[in-house]
Amino acid sequence: MKIGLLITNHGKHSDDKLGFAFADDVIQIAADMTGQDALDGRRLSNQIADAAAKRFRELADREHKGIDDNGHDHLASSLEADATTVDAIYGDSVSLGQASSIKSWFDKPEVLANIRQAAEKWTRNAQHMHRDWFARHGKVGHGADLKDAPGHDPDHEHVRRWKALHDAPTPDAYRQALHEHATALAQAG
Numbered sequence: 001m002k003i004g005l006l007i008t009n010h011g012k013h014s015d016d017k018l019g020f021a022f023a024d025d026v027i028q029i030a031a032d033m034t035g036q037d038a039l040d041g042r043r044l045s046n047q048i049a050d051a052a053a054k055r056f057r058e059l060a061d062r063e064h065k066g067i068d069d070n071g072h073d074h075l076a077s078s079l080e081a082d083a084t085t086v087d088a089i090y091g092d093s094v095s096l097g098q099a100s101s102i103k104s105w106f107d108k109p110e111v112l113a114n115i116r117q118a119a120e121k122w123t124r125n126a127q128h129m130h131r132d133w134f135a136r137h138g139k140v141g142h143g144a145d146l147k148d149a150p151g152h153d154p155d156h157e158h159v160r161r162w163k164a165l166h167d168a169p170t171p172d173a174y175r176q177a178l179h180e181h182a183t184a185l186a187q188a189g
Contacts, residue, residue: 012133014143015060018126019053025118026093040101047100051092052119056126057142059085063130064140067149075131075158076184081123089119135162158184 013021027045059082066074093115097106105111133139138152153159165181168174 012129012139012141012143012146013126015053015056016049017143018056018122019049019051022052022056022089022118022122023049025122026115037102044096044100044102047096048093051096052089052122055085055088055092056122058088059123059126060130060142063127067130067134067140071151072153072156072158075135075162076181079124079127079131081120082127085123085126086116086119089123090116093119131162132166135159 023045026048027041062082063074066077070077094106094112097103097111097115100106130140133146134149134152135158137146138149138154139146140149141147161177161181161184165174165177168177
């Protein structure tokens with residue numbers, strides 16, 4: 001099992017940090033690996049991280065636009081992984097992998113499935129992070145470069161629902177908050 005922890009300087013994770021976290025899920029270099037394979041693996045990991053960081057920046061800009069356009073209602077929109085971002089991260093990663101010295105791995109269905117799964121996971125994490133910073137702190141921006149979101153209301157119903165869902169102290173409280181969140185989604189749609 002691999003457990004990861006991303007640390008920030010009192011701000012959101014940067015697009016680069018998210019890119020590296022994604023790349024670490026896709027390319028894992030064994031601690032005892034040495035030589036050209038280890039170097040090639042690290043180079044590929046860095047290329048994938050750079051490509052993913054660009055996509056996470058685009059996602060952040062879309063999330064911020066959603067907040068600008070819809071305000072608190074954006075918190076009630078789906079947290080399913082943004083398909084545009086997932087497809088872009090997946091496509092970039094596979095293309096880079098197929099152009100690398102370990103290209104044969106990028107024909108394996110289980111490797112491709114892992115890349116897609118990691119792209120979905122980190123996209124959901126990024127979306128959640130942007131919305132969470134807006135809900136809890138009234139802030140938008142990239143990494144630690146945050147600014148106040150105009151019109152943020154900490155008592156807005158969607159902010160209260162967001163916090164109830166994400167801070168639920170018990171499974172029953174979580175189920176209740178999830179029901180209220182889903183009900184709000186259905187009413188909004």
